[in-house]
Amino acid sequence: MYTLLRPHVLHRFMSLRHMSMAEPQSLVAKCGVRDPTAPAFLTFEDPRAFKVKSFWEIIRALGVFRLCSFPVLVNNCGKLMTFTKMVLGERAFSMVLRPSVYAQFVAGETEREIAESMQKMSSLGLRPMLAIPIEEDLGESTGERRYEDNLVAMLECIHMSHSKGWSENPMMQLKITALLSPELCVKLTSLLRTERYDLNLLVKAMEGEEITFSGLSESENTHFLCGLQRLNKIGEASANKVRVLVDAEYTYINPALSLITMAMMKKFNQQSAWIWNTYQCYLKESRNLLCDAIQTSVDQVFCLGIKLVRGAYMDKERNLAEKEKRTDPIHESWENTNESYNGCLEIMLNLICEKPEHYMIIVATHNEESVRRAVTRMLELGIDKDSSSVCFGQLLGMCDHVSLTLAQHGFSVYKSVPYGTVDNTLPYLVRRAQENRTVLQGIRKERDLLRQELCRRIREKITGAKKNTQK
Numbered sequence: 001m002y003t004l005l006r007p008h009v010l011h012r013f014m015s016l017r018h019m020s021m022a023e024p025q026s027l028v029a030k031c032g033v034r035d036p037t038a039p040a041f042l043t044f045e046d047p048r049a050f051k052v053k054s055f056w057e058i059i060r061a062l063g064v065f066r067l068c069s070f071p072v073l074v075n076n077c078g079k080l081m082t083f084t085k086m087v088l089g090e091r092a093f094s095m096v097l098r099p100s101v102y103a104q105f106v107a108g109e110t111e112r113e114i115a116e117s118m119q120k121m122s123s124l125g126l127r128p129m130l131a132i133p134i135e136e137d138l139g140e141s142t143g144e145r146r147y148e149d150n151l152v153a154m155l156e157c158i159h160m161s162h163s164k165g166w167s168e169n170p171m172m173q174l175k176i177t178a179l180l181s182p183e184l185c186v187k188l189t190s191l192l193r194t195e196r197y198d199l200n201l202l203v204k205a206m207e208g209e210e211i212t213f214s215g216l217s218e219s220e221n222t223h224f225l226c227g228l229q230r231l232n233k234i235g236e237a238s239a240n241k242v243r244v245l246v247d248a249e250y251t252y253i254n255p256a257l258s259l260i261t262m263a264m265m266k267k268f269n270q271q272s273a274w275i276w277n278t279y280q281c282y283l284k285e286s287r288n289l290l291c292d293a294i295q296t297s298v299d300q301v302f303c304l305g306i307k308l309v310r311g312a313y314m315d316k317e318r319n320l321a322e323k324e325k326r327t328d329p330i331h332e333s334w335e336n337t338n339e340s341y342n343g344c345l346e347i348m349l350n351l352i353c354e355k356p357e358h359y360m361i362i363v364a365t366h367n368e369e370s371v372r373r374a375v376t377r378m379l380e381l382g383i384d385k386d387s388s389s390v391c392f393g394q395l396l397g398m399c400d401h402v403s404l405t406l407a408q409h410g411f412s413v414y415k416s417v418p419y420g421t422v423d424n425t426l427p428y429l430v431r432r433a434q435e436n437r438t439v440l441q442g443i444r445k446e447r448d449l450l451r452q453e454l455c456r457r458i459r460e461k462i463t464g465a466k467k468n469t470q471k
């Protein structure tokens with residue numbers, strides 16, 4: 001049995017845990033009500049943000065968002081796509097999907113297609129954060145060979161992210177369950193209720209030492225060592241080049257994912273935050289988890305990078321808790337999740353204000369109010385808008401009016417960019433559509449702005465043509 005990663009946190013971070021409950025003074029506005037002190041561009045109501053989009057891109061976005069506004073289509077998109085593929089055949093299905101939904105949300109398949117999308121993005125002032133759409137859940141484990149293949153794909157992704165010079169300070173997303181079985185993560189999570197694993201030991205295992213972790217069977221231990229070594233390769237290939245943002249997944253595996261991510265941070269984040277962890281603010285325990293991470297980074301002396309999200313797996317988490325007769329881990333309401341998001345954001349911005357070289361955050365949300373709040377607080381706290389300590393993140397093809405406006409005003413904005421074949425990205429698209437269905441269905445404002453930009457261009461064409469005939 002090995003010693004410990006748990007907090008003796010409470011006293012030191014008590015103030016942080018509570019500090020965030022209070023509203024910052026100038027931000028008394030509740031969600032949805034705009035703070036009067038916020039800069040004017042933060043209304044995100046200027047259709048000129050879309051000036052950089054081509055005519056076809058505007059039409060495509062309008063069409064796709066129109067489809068996404070029908071709950072029945074979003075809720076059943078998996079079944080619908082499978083059915084359409086069966087009726088049309090693979091080729092025709094791909095021909096329909098590629099120029100529409102796929103082009104809206106995926107960068108492409110070949111290196112040339114991806115490079116084109118990335119260059120376009122760079123020209124708009126946006127930074128790509130590549131995400132390989134590999135994900136596994138319980139019962140979908142694919143074996144050591146498949147994890148090795150995934151490692152190769154991840155290393156290729158690191159190489160592409162930094163060698164092509166698409167953006168300053170490149171980032172990519174990583175799902176640990178692409179390299180380590182979810183079943184093992186479940187086992188580790190349950191062991192963590194009673195066991196403590198020393199981060200130094202995980203680091204040694206990452207470097208190839210034959211460690212035996214208590215509580216694991218021989219085969220589980222072997223798989224764990226292989227997984228840690230794979231993650232070590234990711235860390236070594238990315239350090240000083242690409243920031244690797246580890247995704248948060250389900251509560252039944254997140255403690256294991258965080259343990260592993262912390263070990264990676266311990267090894268690779270000595271000078272700067274190259275490995276980041278994700279905190280899901282829909283969890284009742286999110287603030288405590290964040291404070292524990294801050295405390296661990298202080299105790300173990302490493303830099304901390306945080307991806308702050310609301311959380312994607314609400315329905316599944318709730319259903320599971322109900323089935324297992326556990327307390328629901330998710331906040332009771334969207335408002336409570338917002339309060340939790342604001343609280344965590346406030347904690348991080350205050351830390352960044354004090355030690356920008358030590359802490360970093362990506363405000364990963366499509367929520368305009370959260371973005372407004374982050375920007376306003378950055379300005380109040382004097383945090384540089386183009387510093388790498390605070391940046392913003394949205395998914396490719398979503399909320400471009402927010403991303404483009406922020407980028408046009410000099411903030412660092414990343415778009416999470418999946419790439420791959422139609423077949424490989426399909427399950428990813430279906431999951432993202434269902435996770436983001438509230439965002440997709442509420443995307444009316446983006447549609448209105450796109451429509452306004454479209455009308456402006458048509459008017460311009462007509463008046464331009466009239467002027468030419470009058471000459």
Ligand SMILES: Cc1cc2nc3c(=O)[nH]c(=O)nc-3n(C[C@H](O)[C@H](O)[C@H](O)COP(=O)(O)OP(=O)(O)OC[C@H]3O[C@@H](n4cnc5c(N)ncnc54)[C@H](O)[C@@H]3O)c2cc1C
Binds near residue numbers: 280
């Ligand atoms: C760059 C990027 C990376 C991401 N990485 C991850 C990741 O690693 N892990 C992950 O889980 N998600 C991730 N997400 C998805 C994210 O968690 C959200 O699902 C998605 O962004 C929608 O939240 P929002 O803040 O954008 O929008 P909003 O519309 O403001 O919020 C919707 C979210 O609020 C919460 N919510 C809605 N209704 C309720 C309710 N009744 N009670 C409590 N909470 C409620 C849910 O989390 C829902 O997704 C990522 C998103 C982005 C943009």
